[in-house]
Amino acid sequence: MTWLRKPWVGPLAFVVVAFVAFSLPPYLTGDRLQSRVQSDWGPHYPILVVHVVCSSIAILASVVQIWPWFRGRFPVWHRRIGRVYVWGGVLPGGLAGLVIGWMTPFGPIAMVSTLMLATLWLTFTWLAWRAARERRFRDHRKWMIRSFALTVSIITNRIWGVVAFILLADRVPEAELPNTVGGIATWLGWTVPLLISQWWLERRPSKRRASVEQRETVPV
Template sequence: MTWLRKPWVGPLAFVVVAFVAFSLPPYLTGDRLQARVQSDWGPHFPLLVVHVVCASIAIITCVVQIWPWFRGRFPVWHRRIGRVYVFAGVLPAGLSGLVIGWMTPFGPVAQVSNVLLAVLWLAFTGLAWRAARRRQFRDHRKWMIRSFVLTVSIITNRIWGAVAFLLLADRVPEAELPHTIAGIATWTGWTIPLLLSQWWLERKPRRRAAVEQREAISVS
């Protein structure tokens, strides 16, 4: 089966579905006490619900969007799901993320990271959408990869948060621990994957150019 040629699709889909199944339900109850992030600011909970629900839509649809087999087999559905990803996922999730990121209870380090992440997420997705509309599909793919990385960065955020807790729980005063962990996790959660994706995007053209140069030399 051709779709099996991309062995990362299955594990990625499993991780994303498991993460959404764990993270989303508390925000569908209407009970602010079940939210995993608590704040005294009144609008925080409804905005957080919008952010979590729409980000869940984004993270699920983006897995389908980057699946090469699906893109090639169902181009019409790829475009339709792309609209859902942008307008029902990233756009409302990013805008609500800007506000709750600014009002985060975890201090200024996490605040700057959350706001910058939301801005870049919206920008990368908008540039991917514009490139697709202009039929600049090579640019669309690059911007979409960056958008995808920021979409799934919430998962790596949690991983770095767990690592930071294990390393710092006995070294940082208890009162400072939540802000410290949040500051580390929010920055490493998206900057490291984004830098790696940029390295990968730049490496592929260099490898292709090197192969073409070797082929030209062998022919001559």
């Protein structure tokens, strides 16, 4: 079967589902004490809940959207899930992310990174949506790959956070450690996936791969 030629689909789906299953439940209880990010600013928690829930919708939808077999086999559902990704996931999640980024408790470095991430996430997704509406499906695919890279960057953010904590726990004063780790994780979390996605787009494709990609491109 053709979908078996994409061995990354299964592992990616597993990682995404596992991440959402671990990250989302504390924000469905209504108990702000279970939040993994605490802030003294009153509206922070409800806005954070919106961000987490909508971003979870976006990351789950994105896995289906980039699955070549699903796009080619079910183009109508690809379009429908694409609308969920944009209007139910990225748009509310990104707007909430702007507020959360501005009020982050992890310092100015993390604040700038989070604001840039949310702005680019919204921008790339809007450009992908507009390209699809104008039937520029090759441009749509490119912008969606960039949008997807930022959508899943929350996972790599957590990985970099663990690495930074392990490397810096004994070298940075305890009072400065959260902001230092947060700054490193937030920047590496989205810049590395975005650079990888850009490399992927600019690589020289083989004739066979280019032909397959052209066949898999469907309206959204």
